Amino acid sequence: MTAENKKPSYIIDNGIIEKQREYSSLVSTLISNLYPAGAKAFVHTYGCQGNVADGERLEGMLVEMGYELVDSSENADLILYNTCAIREHAEDRLYGNVGALKGMKSANPNLKILLCGCMMQQKHAAEKIKKSYPFVDIVFGTHAVYRLPELLYRNLTSGKRVFEITDEDGSIAENLPVHRDSSFKAWLPIMYGCNNFCSYCVVPYVRGRERSREPEDVIAEARHLVKLGYKDITLLGQNVNSYGKGTDYNFARLLSEINEIEGDFRIRFMTSHPKDCTFELLDTMARCDKVAKHLHLPFQSGNNRVLKEMNRGYTREKYLELLSYAYKVMPDLSVTSDVIVGFPGETYEEFLDTVSLVREAGFTSMYTFIFSSRPGTKASLMDDPVSREEKGRWFKELTDAQEEIADSRTTKMIGKTYRVLCEGISKGGLIEGRTEGNIIIEFPGSPDLIGSFRNVKVSESLIWILRGELVNE
Ligand code: SAH
Ligand code: SF4
Ligand code: F3S
Numbered sequence: 001m002t003a004e005n006k007k008p009s010y011i012i013d014n015g016i017i018e019k020q021r022e023y024s025s026l027v028s029t030l031i032s033n034l035y036p037a038g039a040k041a042f043v044h045t046y047g048c049q050g051n052v053a054d055g056e057r058l059e060g061m062l063v064e065m066g067y068e069l070v071d072s073s074e075n076a077d078l079i080l081y082n083t084c085a086i087r088e089h090a091e092d093r094l095y096g097n098v099g100a101l102k103g104m105k106s107a108n109p110n111l112k113i114l115l116c117g118c119m120m121q122q123k124h125a126a127e128k129i130k131k132s133y134p135f136v137d138i139v140f141g142t143h144a145v146y147r148l149p150e151l152l153y154r155n156l157t158s159g160k161r162v163f164e165i166t167d168e169d170g171s172i173a174e175n176l177p178v179h180r181d182s183s184f185k186a187w188l189p190i191m192y193g194c195n196n197f198c199s200y201c202v203v204p205y206v207r208g209r210e211r212s213r214e215p216e217d218v219i220a221e222a223r224h225l226v227k228l229g230y231k232d233i234t235l236l237g238q239n240v241n242s243y244g245k246g247t248d249y250n251f252a253r254l255l256s257e258i259n260e261i262e263g264d265f266r267i268r269f270m271t272s273h274p275k276d277c278t279f280e281l282l283d284t285m286a287r288c289d290k291v292a293k294h295l296h297l298p299f300q301s302g303n304n305r306v307l308k309e310m311n312r313g314y315t316r317e318k319y320l321e322l323l324s325y326a327y328k329v330m331p332d333l334s335v336t337s338d339v340i341v342g343f344p345g346e347t348y349e350e351f352l353d354t355v356s357l358v359r360e361a362g363f364t365s366m367y368t369f370i371f372s373s374r375p376g377t378k379a380s381l382m383d384d385p386v387s388r389e390e391k392g393r394w395f396k397e398l399t400d401a402q403e404e405i406a407d408s409r410t411t412k413m414i415g416k417t418y419r420v421l422c423e424g425i426s427k428g429g430l431i432e433g434r435t436e437g438n439i440i441i442e443f444p445g446s447p448d449l450i451g452s453f454r455n456v457k458v459s460e461s462l463i464w465i466l467r468g469e470l471v472n473e
Contacts, residue, residue: 010211012146012173021064023149028066030156034110035077041067042076046094047084049270050207050236051117053187054145055082058116060177061148069179073104078112083119085202087372091119098133105135112155114138116145121206124375126165134161141165142207146173169193170208174217184451185423186230190218190254191237196273198300199311199378200340200371203238212243219257226263231453232421232434233258235269241276252284259288264453266421266436270296271338275313277322286329292436293330294364297322298338302357303350306343309382316357323361334364334437341398342371342391344382351394355401364409364437365464366402370395403463410439410461417457417471422449430467441466 031039041062045055058080059069073079079101084090098115105111113136119125121141129136138151144164155162170193180186191212194204218235225233235258237243243251251269258267267290272281274297285291297319301307304315326333339354358366370391373380420433420441430442431449433456441456442465460467 007214008211010169010171011214012171014175017146017173017175020061020146020149023153024061024065027149027152027156028064030153031066031077034156039067039077040070040075041078041080042070042073043080043082044073045082045117046090047082047086047118049187049234050189050192050238051082051084052181053189053236054117054142056178056180056187057145057173057176058082058148059179061146063179064177065149065152073101077108077110078114079104080114080116083115083117083125085117085119085122085125085206085374087369088374089372091125094119095128098129098136102133102135112137112152114140114152116140116142116148118142118202118206121165122202122375123165126163130161130163136161138162139165143168143170146176168208170211172211172213174213183228184230184421185232186225186234187236188218188221188225188233189213189236190240190251190269191243194238195242196239196275196313197311197378199309199382200343200374202374202377205376207238210239210242210245212237212245212247215244215249215254215257218254219261222258222267223261226261226265229451230265231451232266232268235267237269238271239273239276240269241272241278241281250280252278252281255281255284255288255291259290261290265290267291268294268438272297273313274299274319274322279325282322282326282329285326292438293332294334294336294436294438295326296336296338299357299361300338300340301343301346301350301354303346303353306346306350306353309345309379310340310343311378316353320357320360332437334435334439335361336365336367336438337361337363338367338369339398340369340371341395342384342386344371344373344379344384346371346386348394351398355398358398358401359405362405362409363402364439365406368395368399368402407461407463410463410466413439413458413466414461415458417455418468419453420456421453422451424450439466440464441468443468443470445470 045052151162193208193210195210197204299319418435422433424432426432426442431445433441443456455471456468457471458466458468
């Protein structure tokens with residue numbers, strides 16, 4: 001057997017990717033006739049970093065087809081929304097934004113409007129677009145990202161609307177062109193899909209089954225990024241701890257091997273699922289100098305009955321045990337988390353277990369969400385007697401508690417010096433840097449610093465961000 005034959009069957013054959021390249025050059029000719037002044041594309045991605053990584057590949061393919069990427073939808077010849085379905089609010093917003101494109105399409109019939117991503121992978125959403133938004137030209141799901149050139153070709157040559165949503169376990173397309181938004185921070189997907197079926201979550205339905213990229217492909221991409229000068233590389237997956245499941249290669253080994261790459265850069269990863277987070281992984285994090293001492297470990301609820309109903313596969317005690325081991329081997333570790341307030345049937349007393357977990361855990365920051373019912377999930381069928389207003393009060397109680405904790409954490413940072421990656425300019429004209437623990441420090445400095453590591457001494461805490469001064473090196 002050759003090495004090529006040993007690749008998992010979900011990795012798409014190179015020949016199929018090559019075929020898309022042929023479509024890409026056909027589209028390139030078509031658009032140079034259709035838009036003699038040059039074709040402009042505007043891409044907007046909603047949702048998580050995994051979706052952003054898809055967006056960067058969609059942009060890469062558009063550039064290969066000859067489109068110039070622009071920052072606004074005005075004057076664009078192609079508008080692509082890469083959608084998210086995680087909460088109802090995300091979907092409502094999308095319908096509003098698509099509705100607003102109707103006038104632009106009437107003013108410019110050559111404008112192409114495309115929708116893709118997680119929301120479009122759901123039949124009900126694609127149907128609604130088909131019926132109620134006739135000015136949308138192409139709709140495709142998460143499994144068809146790599147086929148963008150073919151879909152555009154079909155629309156440009158037939159003039160007909162194209163709907164490409166297939167219900168499948170999913171595949172992996174290697175070697176797609178990528179247009180990265182930053183020249184120093186990169187997203188590196190290591191796996192796709194999810195098998196966990198947390199009862200509230202739509203992701204397993206719209207992203208297919210869990211599948212991992214081959215370690216050599218991931219490591220080669222990481223090496224390439226370091227060579228290009230990337231300083232902050234985030235390994236992505238819905239549950240990175242189950243990378244390589246079913247093989248003798250695991251996530252801890254992948255981290256160690258990426259850590260071996262020579263260069264001055266940081267490695268991050270998200271998201272870790274507590275159910276699959278091992279002491280081996282925490283030890284590996286502690287040992288690897290390039291792995292940022294930052295762990296995003298969503299807990300979702302502090303109550304065991306609710307965790308069970310959520311189908312999370314761990315208890316409050318197991319979660320806190322992981323954290324205490326993590327803090328033991330990495331005393332400076334910064335932990336961030338996600339939590340859901342108002343899961344169907346959750347009582348106020350159960351919610352208070354979440355507040356107490358937050359007080360015990362000492363998170364640097366936390367993303368708090370009010371439960372949103374997602375069609376097709378188990379939780380959408382559960383009784384949900386607590387009103388939205390009541391859940392809003394719980395939400396405030398929890399975020400107030402977290403604010404207190406974050407404040408005491410950041411106040412302790414005053415007077416200390418941190419190595420930050422300078423990432424941009426704040427609204428107030430200061431340089432924005434990010435610590436290893438993912439905390440933002442603002443300080444006066446020249447924009448030339450952007451993209452480099454600097455030492456900054458903290459002088460003030462504004463709870464979620466810090467202020468400081470550059471330390472002369
Ligand atoms: N794979 C990651 C989470 C990805 S979704 C994990 O398991 O941790 C990001 C966050 O959105 C989740 O952690 C959860 O807090 C929130 N979320 C997901 N579905 C939700 C829903 N139906 N309502 C409210 N929040 C939700
Ligand atoms: Fe959703 Fe759970 Fe999968 Fe995370 S692990 S993506 S919350 S089903
Ligand atoms: Fe949204 Fe899909 Fe990510 S539902 S959060 S974009 S995986």
